[in-house]
Amino acid sequence: MIAPRNTSPVKGSTVLWIAAGFLLLVFGGLLIAELTPLLFPPQASAQAQQVDDLFKFLLAVGAAIFLLVQGVLVVAVVRFRARRGDRSDGAPMHGNTTLEVVWTLIPAVIVLVITIYSFQVWVNTTAARADEQTVRATGARFVWSFAYNDPVNNITINSKELHTYVGQPVRMEMSTDDSQHAFWIPAMRIKQDLLPGRTTEVRFTPTRAGSYPIVCAELCGSGHGQMRATIVVHPDEATYLSWFDDAVNTALNPPADPVERGRALLAAGVYPCSGCHVLDDLGWQGITGPSLNGVGDRAGRRVPGETAEEYLDRSIYFPGEYLVPGFGNLMPQFQPNDPNAPNYMPPDDHFAIVAYLCTLTASGESACDLDNLERIVSEYR
Numbered sequence: 001m002i003a004p005r006n007t008s009p010v011k012g013s014t015v016l017w018i019a020a021g022f023l024l025l026v027f028g029g030l031l032i033a034e035l036t037p038l039l040f041p042p043q044a045s046a047q048a049q050q051v052d053d054l055f056k057f058l059l060a061v062g063a064a065i066f067l068l069v070q071g072v073l074v075v076a077v078v079r080f081r082a083r084r085g086d087r088s089d090g091a092p093m094h095g096n097t098t099l100e101v102v103w104t105l106i107p108a109v110i111v112l113v114i115t116i117y118s119f120q121v122w123v124n125t126t127a128a129r130a131d132e133q134t135v136r137a138t139g140a141r142f143v144w145s146f147a148y149n150d151p152v153n154n155i156t157i158n159s160k161e162l163h164t165y166v167g168q169p170v171r172m173e174m175s176t177d178d179s180q181h182a183f184w185i186p187a188m189r190i191k192q193d194l195l196p197g198r199t200t201e202v203r204f205t206p207t208r209a210g211s212y213p214i215v216c217a218e219l220c221g222s223g224h225g226q227m228r229a230t231i232v233v234h235p236d237e238a239t240y241l242s243w244f245d246d247a248v249n250t251a252l253n254p255p256a257d258p259v260e261r262g263r264a265l266l267a268a269g270v271y272p273c274s275g276c277h278v279l280d281d282l283g284w285q286g287i288t289g290p291s292l293n294g295v296g297d298r299a300g301r302r303v304p305g306e307t308a309e310e311y312l313d314r315s316i317y318f319p320g321e322y323l324v325p326g327f328g329n330l331m332p333q334f335q336p337n338d339p340n341a342p343n344y345m346p347p348d349d350h351f352a353i354v355a356y357l358c359t360l361t362a363s364g365e366s367a368c369d370l371d372n373l374e375r376i377v378s379e380y381r
Contacts, residue, residue, distance in 0.1 A: 044210065143160070155251050163234065165236055170205065213229075278291040289331065293360065310372075
């Protein structure tokens with residue numbers, strides 16, 4: 001007769017404990033993966049869903065491994081601790097080949113799955129879409145500006161806000177004229193570096209109307225923390241076109257008054273002045289440049305024998321010549337000659353901006369002779 005197999009109750013209970021532990025690890029990993037994203041900003045793009053799903057997968061795997069390691073550590077500390085009065089050596093133990101093969105294969109498989117999954121998400125989120133809207137973003141210390149092409153009128157629309165609408169694929173074409181920046185919209189789950197001398201890009205498709213913050217995620221200087229902007233996602237194309245048509249009309253019909261034209265240029269963020277200066281009239285709160293409040297009154301007294309318009313003119317095109325005490329030479333040097341070079345400011349824009357700055361006086365009256373300013377600026381044309 002064949003003797004019946006001897007089933008050990010200890011081995012059976014061990015299998016049950018292992019099975020229970022495995023289920024607990026899976027449940028704990030899934031629970032952590034589902035609860036943690038509740039702390040995230042809302043998903044406002046098609047890419048956000050894919051990125052969050054990938055993050056949940058990574059978090060579930062990582063949480064399960066964390067719980068396994070900590071659980072084994074607790075069990076080992078409790079079960080194999082040295083008893084009171086026991087000063088003997090521990091039992092000699094040798095390696096277990098099967099166990100070593102298993103704990104090598106499992107992480108290898110996990111890494112392979114993560115690699116394939118991550119690459120698939122990257123391909124899906126960076127692929128070009130039909131009918132993309134291309135917006136040019138410029139990062140400068142310490143402000144964002146956005147430019148849109150109007151092919152009908154062959155003009156460029158500038159804005160301090162990024163505008164688009166639900167369902168419209170967007171391609172951001174990004175550059176910087178100074179230091180490195182990082183364009184980050186948390187609600188869209190996109191982030192891309194801006195590198196000097198290069199043009200980088202990132203894509204997203206909004207799925208939720210609203211206003212969401214844009215921040216710089218790369219330390220770019222003392223005003224880095226204030227380098228913020230807003231993306232406005234309109235609910236539909238008609239609402240977006242209403243904004244766009246108004247912006248086109250403003251660009252095609254600028255104010256006849258140079259003072260108003262200069263104010264409009266600065267308010268639209270065509271130039272990155274708001275990132276450094278304080279100016280109550282436009283709501284600027286920069287910290288790295290001198291305040292422009294009352295600059296018209298101060299301009300005529302800065303340099304003996306120099307008029308207010310002469311001082312303001314030279315301060316923009318040659319900022320290193322006029323350093324306000326307490327501030328370094330950080331201002332970009334604008335130039336009137338090469339439209340393709342960094343920091344290009346056409347003489348007409350320069351004239352309008354100086355004309356506006358001249359009116360920043362206690363009385364509100366211009367401190368400058370605009371005829372003399374026109375003569376000065378004509379030399380740049």
